[in-house]
Each structure stands twice: as structure tokens, then as C-alpha cells.
Amino acid sequence: MNYPSGVKPSINRKKTNYTNRGMTLEEDINLTNEYYLNQNLAIIHKKPTPVQIVNVHYPKRSAAVITEAYFKQASTTDYNGIYRQRYIDFEAKETKNTTSFPFSNIHEHQISHMQQIIDHGGIAFFIIKFTQFDETYLLDSKKLIDIWNKQFNGGRKSLTYQYIKNNGFLIPFKYTARIDYLPIVDKLYF
């Protein structure tokens, strides 16, 4: 095959080339959810970023402009929806840390929200990406909450990378579903 300008691309690409195109975890998950939606597999959406609007300007003949607003802390998790008739809820976080996932990435009210979801029969988990390894894991909320609670009795204030590797599930990268977490949900919760 002849390539334009005669340059033949290297066949020997690293596997991670495909996944590392400067997409954030959030962008990857949003694309995945869009794919799931188009395939009619699951209805899962990201909630908008909560913003406290203070001032809005209404110019003539054009759209209203918010001229003063502040970021608010989210009271729940980022993603929720329905899959196989079940309520599903998750939070996605990435860390540059290579040895652990610090709890400082999570807010206490997110933990209590997750606990409520579990108590009411919903599915709740975390998607955690170690960006340095380009590895993304699904971890059941109960496992995280257990260790989270222990920090108040002198336990660790993080999950070790090893713990997540052993207790979570590595989410494979696919072209169609970049963070293809539903097959893991199938295995874990159905």
C-alpha cells in the first residue's frame, strides 16, 4: 500500500498509543456512555457541574450571559442512570499517584450518598484511573467505603494501588467503548 507523501507509518506502535490521545477520563467515559446510549444498552449521563449563579446579564438580541458564578461542591456522584432495569451510580477519578489513590480525592458526602444507594438496592462503584500506568479500574463502592471508614480509627487515608489491582477490575480499552465498564457490571452485580 502506498501512503500519501510516501511515508509508511511504523507498524510497531506501542499499545498505549491508542489510548493516550490527551483525552481525560471524563471525556472517555462520556464517549462510552454516548456509545451505550446509541446502542440502547444503558441510559447513563454525567450530571452538570454545580454552579452558584450570582449575576446574569441579558443583552438585547443575544443569549443571557452569566457574568458572576462560583463552583459549588457536588452533593452526589458524577454519573447515574439505569442499566438492565437497575439504578446505577458511580464516581470517576484519576490520579497521577503511582502507589495509591488518596481519599482526599473524595468528599465525605459522596461516600454517604454511595452508602444510601447501596442500602436502597442500587449499584454503586468507583472508576479510578492511574494515569501514569494508563490503567483504569472499576472498584465496588462497598470495598472503598469499608477502608474509608477505617481511617477514622487510625487506618490509611488512601487505597494502595496494589489493593485496587487485587480488588478492582481492570477496564479494557476498546475503540467503540473507550472505558467499557458494563461487562464488569454484568459480572459483579447480575
Add this chain to the structure above:
Amino acid sequence: MNYPSGVKPSINRKKTNYTNRGMTLEEDINLTNEYYLNQNLAIIHKKPTPVQIVNVHYPKRSAAVITEAYFKQASTTDYNGIYRQRYIDFEAKETKNTTSFPFSNIHEHQISHMQQIIDHGGIAFFIIKFTQFDETYLLDSKKLIDIWNKQFNGGRKSLTYQYIKNNGFLIPFKYTARIDYLPIVDKLYF
């Protein structure tokens, strides 16, 4: 009983006095959901207003200020969550109209979102308030979608007040749960 400054309040208040304290339907529903949450009955939250953030200013020693942003159209409904292990999803709208609820209050993508939720086994409905009558109704999504679809074949572009009265369920006002919709959900979907 003696009242301060000697003024005895009138006992003969109108019934609607209690509900008409300048609260919007959204505020009433938010308080109701908070009550349901505190009573551990249901986990239902309003999604934040979607905003497209264009400019953020980061002043020293104080919180980031969003200095330019625009309102975006929501891609789903306003409220969702879990109740009795089921996924629940609804949209709340109020109208000053006294004869009908115009479809201009609803976006097409909200209709398709509702249809998807129904197809996936979730519970989906509308809460519609006629502010002039101070009457709030719960209407199953299927009923609204049926009539919505007919508008493209020459049907009405609204639901009549009478239709909603006959096919919806009047939501009673209570002190603890101002828009107490869960008992109607129990009857309709369980």
C-alpha cells in the same frame, strides 16, 4: 393564649394560604426530596443547571470566579434517583395557563429520554403545577408521550387541564412533604 403585641391571628385562614408562600414548584420539590432523604425513603436529587463555562478568573487567596458562562439546554430531565430499588426519573413544570399545559414547556430530547427510561424498566413521570389553581398533578410519562406524538399528525400541541385532571393524580400538600408524590408512585408503579 396571648399573642405578642396583643394581635390575635385570624383563625379563618383560607386553606391555600399555607401553600402559597412564594415558593416555586422547584423549591417545594427540593424540600420534599430532602425530607424523603432524611426519612430514608428515597434518594432523589435535582440535577444542577447545565452551564457552558467560558471564562474563569482565579484571584489570589479567594475562590475561582466564573466570569463568562452560558445556559445550556439540559439533555435529560431535572430529577432522578432510586426508590424502592427502582430507578425513578421525572420532570417538573409549572404553568400560569388555566386551560392547558402547552408542549412548548418540554423539549423533544426530554421526551426521548423519558421513552428510553420506560424502555429500560424505569419509572418516569411529569409533575405539572397549575399555579393559578395551586394544583399539582403527577402524570405518567406514557400518557404525555402518546399525546405528544400525535401533534406531528395534526394533534393538539398541549394537554388540556381537563385531561390532566382526569388522567393525572392530584398531589396533596403536606407540611412535611410539600409535594408528597411518593404515595402516588406507590399506587401507580408498584
